[in-house]
Amino acid sequence: MTTALVRALGDLAHGAVHAPGDCSCPRPSVLAERDDGIVVRSGPVVAKAHAADTDTAALAARLRLAAEAGREGILLAPLPMAHGGRLTELHGRPVTLWPHGEPVDPGDPDAAPWEEAGALLARLHRTGARRPLPAMRGPVKAALAVARMRTARPGDPATGPVLAAWAGLPGWARGEAPPPAGRGAYLCHGDLHLGQLVRHPAPHGAWLLIDVDDAGLGDPAWDLARPAAWYAAGLLPPDVWLRFLDAYRAGGGPAVPADGDPWPALDVPARALTVQTAALAWAKSAAEGRTPDEVEQVMIDACARIASLPPELAAAATS
Template sequence: MTTPLLADLAAEARNAAHPQSDPCACGVVVTLADRADATVVRHAATVAKAHTPGTDPAELRARLDTAARVPGVLLPPLTPTPVLVHGRLVTLWPYGTPVDPDAPDEAPWEAAAGLLARLHRTTPPVPLPPMRGPEKAARAITRLHAAGPHPAARAVTRAWATLPAWARAEAPPPDATSLCHGDLHLGQLVRHPAPAGPWLLIDVDDLGLGPAAWDLARPAAWYACGLLPPDEWTRFLTAYRAAGGPAVPADGDCWPALDVPARALTVQTAARAVAKAAAAGRPLDEVEQCLVDACARMGTIPAQLPRNFAK
């Protein structure tokens, strides 16, 4: 069903793709995402994104400005200033080809690692707010509490309680000096120009200053939970180190730097999974149960755990 927001977002994309009322402007508009936190449509080579309700305009402009000034790492926006559509800030972007989820053997781990290393070594070109990784983790816990009872919720909340205050967005992080993406996963990479250009990072909503290790936390968490094969984790970590990434030591044990962020992302992902299961009244699937089992283990040992904390 087409909502007023989707209809007007489609119009923004068409107008940007065909500013001179090109006859081709009647082409198909594709909805790429329609969630409470983001609605995204594509027309031709243009993407229009409606950001989360309540997004701070000044912070978003700073993030857009940063994307425009870090070429070769972040996908630059088509326009420097968001517009307001149905009370939502909307930005325009060039379309890039995403990672193919059906071709896991071709996952661009090395490209992701190299882009992160370059981002983390970049001096922010403009003043930026904190990256929003811990804030998103805290929101996942809030969503879990609001979803109603579920037998897995206790393990997740106990694991959450073992994290330091900064990882729960209750205090500033100990090292908040790096330019961070804030929500790194393979869905945040596209090839631009499509379909065969270089890989670039997209989605600046969580971009900001923070501990660089947070950007490695999702693949680290999936590796620690046994959901990311060791060879893929090794490819990613080796490429990050080879590119001079500052989040971990150049050699030796990386886990002291990654332990807290990896725990936090495990809890965040498990909280979202349990909340969805509770809302749908269904049992956890195999991957979701694996994440909850990891939380159960973390909840019993608050001290630092080795890399296989989920086993």
Template structure:
């Protein structure tokens, strides 16, 4: 028997939750913000409901929601720290925040993102905080690529993956697990709350946990290394993180010994996802996708910079 449709019932639940929060709801349409296998997100008025990935358990999610509720000046707090079940998926409810506008890249809040990350990394993790899921997500992307149909881009991506230490491939524990990390930092993980012009906050706690803080800087670092992020924007991000006391990199000097392994892992993850999607769609790689595959090809010939901590 096929599973009952999730979206209509999630829509009904977010409407009900919005109406409980305010009597002034204009009761317009409910907007689907995302509908992917790993997350379905809908909005009605000032309320957002998220159906998490099917493999997300209460034991995984509850402590992450508790962390978000405890630091509302860094993470958008949930409306309730207790998820509800819907068709085998856990659902959480959140206030709506204004996202980053992808059409105005010059206004991207790199300083705000870096400052929030530094504050998150300096927050003592509560007892019972799970492990950050960044390396596990990268490993999952590579596993999907191995299962995809043959493609010329697959071998260089896998060669680059094989140069990484075991912890970055989720084959061994992370070498540093005392820092609270976001686990999946990119500009889509920031919103202004209260909408539309409140302060920036981080969202999406699914990968939150203790781990290597450099992982949270790895995606912009990888974009910079691949030529996808201008040097000026990378410099702004890095300077703001350092100014806010972020512990992932030294306060001055070369940051790359700390960033190289995570940045390589995020480059491989990005390339693996891009190639798998292109193969599934039967289309060639676009220019950006090819650039990260080319970066993997280069990476496979140059060993990563390994700090003593990251060499395992």
């Protein structure tokens, strides 16, 4: 099934470039192959097969969001299909087409666009939704990560600190309730990390946010939570964190106060992303038959610190 789907995605992307026929185009290449997304490139076009259990109505709303006027320079817009829509189905999975963009170079961390990411998030959070949108999926994805860990390592006492840190979070951060009043109506990306930025048009265009699968209305602090968690755990240098945060504040981002301590707003989402990352680390290491690597262990240890403190001091473990 996967091989057939990859071939069909390649054909779809290739067909979006030009009419069928003999050509000298290189063969389509697989950019990503996971349960939640298979991405195949043909020249300037990328075809993505989304997860089989994707809510297609919610995805369609997110695609309209990325394509509507006013999102230029913030979100990469999807390409229309031959039938005029932006969503089709192949082998039982929803499929979309996108322009190809140049991703962040993982081999050059000094050139990572942290300021650009902060500025883009500020612009996104300051724009309102013109049409109904689903909730941002960040908390739901955190809950799914914990469920995946439980399945991969049932009853493993080593996962206890991660579960304890999870249990200490408020219900809204676990996807069980809406965000606090006044915090849940912002337009959010839902899964911000450097892999969600590309230059378009490549190679020297502006940076744009990609992958709207988790976008929607929610607490904007969630979009800052992953870099905040990395900074708190010691994985992101303080100067890099401040570059990102300062760019977000300079852009008028509403997730944190314009000055002063940002952690009262970031504490809960940062703890949730710490748990999510640690849970995925346990799940992936179990699936691969190995112990967690050094970076994964850092996030697992951060959960242990969070779980060891009373709730009123939990912020100290992530700041």
